[in-house]
Amino acid sequence: MAAEPDRSVEAQRLHLAVAAVAVVAGPDSRQAGLEPGPGPERRNDERPREGDMDWTITIDLDVDQDVTEDHVDDLLESLADHDAALSVQGSRISAVLTILDHRSAVDAAARGHQVFTKALAGVGLVPVRDVALEAVTVEEADRRLDVPTIPPLVGAAEAAEVLGVSRQRVHQLHHGHKGFPRPAVQVKMGPLWTRASIEAFDQFWERRPGRPRNAPSAGWAPRSLPGESRHERSALGAGHAEGGGIA
Structure with a gap:
């Protein structure tokens, strides 16, 4: 046997x-x-x-x-x-x-x-x-x-929606904030981040005290530009009040 x-x-x-x-x-x-x-x-x-x-x-x-x-x-x-x-x-x-x-x-x-x-x-x-x-x-x-192998990616416009800021602000953070996530990939249209990394940044990002998301400074109203959204105008107001610094 x-x-x-x-x-x-x-x-x-x-x-x-x-x-x-x-x-x-x-x-x-x-x-x-x-x-x-x-x-x-x-x-x-x-x-x-x-x-x-x-x-x-x-x-x-x-x-x-x-x-x-x-x-x-x-x-x-x-x-x-x-x-x-x-x-x-x-x-x-x-x-x-x-x-x-x-x-x-x-x-x-x-x-x-x-x-x-x-x-x-x-x-x-x-x-x-x-x-x-x-x-x-x-x-x-x-x-x-059937399970996606590539995580969801976002560009500057989608990252701006997650963070409640303008696309310009996203680019400021990308180039000037040491805690901002690195892009997952760089394409001709610009950097792409994983959505999860942007959402994680939004959780710990300490905004300037007393400045709520998308709140313009008192007495300052930016002039509307063609095609400019309300979020972008508000973010520009916040950036004006902060003196253009990266926070």
Whole structure:
């Protein structure tokens, strides 16, 4: 009788969640008791067993040489049945595969690892180090794709709305206030900040005592300019009262 894998070692390497099950392998996933899942992939005319699920497998590993475009083309052809997507940086290769009809993330991850390493051997690449191995349900993978990966960004006009000042005041703060957040990106139209950083600045920004947001100084009324908003006129009044300093 074959010896049972060391479940204590396996438990240390496999982290399971309810909606998304991530499996992270060490330098050699075989040491963690990851054995190939049962049977070949389902044919289109076959029905899955009750309780089976489809999985998206992500694998990152290093191989014994730099991966070329020819390697990638041959791998994509070899892994066509698994809807593979590949990315390469030098000798590091990452793959996303679809594995059908496995009941657990452990089995699906092991099967995906087996499929991918077999494909690598077929194009003359030898894995030398496993970096990461993750299994999530196809439904969870689709949900993740719908989540924005770039935080909401704002320009000077939107930052002015958050802070209750004019765009000119935002530029003053940007260039003269040491606590004002740095732009997340600089484009031709000007700097862009994350909305969260502007909102955080608004929370701790200590305005000049006795000067409420957008309150013009007594006895001073700026003349309206074409297209100028009420907020901008009020902010200009506040700036006049403060003597143009950065607060």
